[in-house]
Amino acid sequence: xxxxxxxxxxxxxxxxxxxxxxxxxxxxxxxxxxxxxxxxxxxxxxxxxxxxxxxxxxxxxxxxxxxxxxxxxxxxxxxxxxxxxxxxxxxxxxxxxxxxxxxxxxxxxxxxxxxxxxxxxxxxxxxxxxxxxxxxxxxxxxxxxxxxxxxxxxxxxxxxxxxxxxxxxxxxxxxxxxxxxxxxxxxxxxxxxxxxxxxxxxxxxxxxxxxxxxxxxxxxxxxxxxxxxxxxxxxxxxxxxxxxxxxxxxxxxxxxxxxxxxxxxxxxxxxxxxxxxxxxxxxxx
Numbered sequence: 001x002x003x004x005x006x007x008x009x010x011x012x013x014x015x016x017x018x019x020x021x022x023x024x025x026x027x028x029x030x031x032x033x034x035x036x037x038x039x040x041x042x043x044x045x046x047x048x049x050x051x052x053x054x055x056x057x058x059x060x061x062x063x064x065x066x067x068x069x070x071x072x073x074x075x076x077x078x079x080x081x082x083x084x085x086x087x088x089x090x091x092x093x094x095x096x097x098x099x100x101x102x103x104x105x106x107x108x109x110x111x112x113x114x115x116x117x118x119x120x121x122x123x124x125x126x127x128x129x130x131x132x133x134x135x136x137x138x139x140x141x142x143x144x145x146x147x148x149x150x151x152x153x154x155x156x157x158x159x160x161x162x163x164x165x166x167x168x169x170x171x172x173x174x175x176x177x178x179x180x181x182x183x184x185x186x187x188x189x190x191x192x193x194x195x196x197x198x199x200x201x202x203x204x205x206x207x208x209x210x211x212x213x214x215x216x217x218x219x220x221x222x223x224x225x226x227x228x229x230x231x232x233x234x235x236x237x238x239x240x241x242x243x244x245x246x247x248x249x250x251x252x253x254x255x256x257x258x259x260x261x262x263x264x265x266x267x268x269x270x271x272x273x274x275x276x277x278x279x280x281x282x283x284x285x
Contacts, residue, residue, distance in 0.1 A: 018142030021217060022091060022118065025140065029094040030071040042252045044181035047170065047275050050262065051162055051244035052078055055133055058160050058240075058280050059084050063130040068151060069119050069137030073099025073112070079133070080108040087129070089117035120146045127156045135162040136276065139220050140211065148234040152283050161231065162244055165277040166198050166206055166221040173249045175207055175221060180249035180275075187250060224272045227279065236281040242266040243274020 032048060052075045059065055061083030067076040070088035072095055080086045080103070090096050096114050103109045117123050119137055132155040134147075141147040151159050164171065169191060170180035176194030178186040201207050206222035222230075228238055246261040248254040264270040271277070 021140075021142050024214075024217060025091050026093065028092055029098065030092070032072045032074040041181040042255065043170075043247060043249070046255060046258065047180075047245045047247045048074075050247075051135065051276060051278065054242070054244060054265070054278055055135060055160050055162060056082055059131055059133065064128075065131045065133060066122075066124070066129045066154060068122065068132055068134045068147075069140075070099055070114070071095055071135075073102045073114070075133060075135055076112050076114075077103055077106045077108055080111040081106070084131075086111065087113045087115070087124075089115050089119075089122070091116065091118050120150060122150045122154050124154045126153050128154045130156055130158060132159045133161075134159070136164060139163055139222070140218060142218070144230065145234065148231070152235050155283060157282055159236065159281040159283070160278060161281060162276055162278045163227055164219070164221045165224045165227060165272075165274060167224060167273050168243075168247070168275045170247050170249045170275045171221055172198060175209055180247075183250050191249065224274075224277050227277055231279055231281060235284050236279075237284050238279050239282055240266060240278075240280040242271050242278050244276035244278045245274055246270060247275050 055075060056078045059079055059082065063084050065079055065084045065086050067079065067086060067088040070076045070090045073088060076086050076088035076099065088099060090099070093116050096116050100109065100114050103112050120141055120143060132151045134151060138144050138147045138161065166175065172194030173180040173190045174194065175197050176186070176190030176192065178184055178190030197207050205226050206220045208218060208220045211217035211219040228241060231238060242265040246265060247258045261270065265274065
């Protein structure tokens with residue numbers, strides 16, 4: 001009886017924490033390429049834009065697509081310009097408002113259906129879309145498994161999921177308490193601290209560094225092999241796994257090298273070393 005009470009209390013605490021996380025994101029505004037902010041940081045822009053372009057490359061024109069957790073609409077706009085039939089949702093009303101504005105400015109305002117929705121409880125029937133895209137969303141959710149199950153439920157067959165993974169120098173810098181797109185006082189030692197955390201946590205899921213300094217918000221930088229396992233366990237077959245961006249911290253002079261390496265993003269070694277990873281998925285019976 002005591003064990004059952006403890007289990008119930010833990011479950012209720014988990015639900016309360018989950019609701020608190022969602023309430024935080026309902027009020028939060030995310031900035032990406034479409035918003036125009038931070039674009040003066042060439043490395044930041046390159047890392048994120050490269051990922052969106054890579055995701056969009058897998059979506060055929062004319063396909064029905066749900067962008068689950070669309071943020072400010074950057075990816076949804078790219079997909080609409082490519083000729084996909086796009087529905088885009090986000091838990092944040094502020095994000096959806098900004099995404100509509102950016103879509104109008106980009107000339108595709110009438111080509112995208114925007115709505116506010118919770119990624120753990122998508123308001124669509126099963127098998128509603130040819131494709132579902134999800135870029136750096138699942139790691140924020142109170143329940144990764146629930147979010148992945150919802151993606152699987154609403155897609156007819158296909159999904160492209162991007163998540164942060166930790167085997168990249170830029171990821172190590174962030175895990176060391178710095179930013180990779182500009183130098184700071186922490187820069188001389190951040191990479192070493194981050195690398196130490198990555199090595200010390202080997203054998204686990206990854207490193208949860210919180211989101212933008214808020215430790216109450218989950219944000220796990222997974223090991224690539226863990227990401228693959230969790231996607232398979234969630235009912236998907238991985239058709240392709242690739243690095244989202246093969247970038248280097250601090251030095252914009254290394255961007256030409258990073259661009260040259262992008263052609264190898266799916267090669268066995270390089271695919272493990274992206275600033276994030278992209279999986280092209282097909283749901284299993």
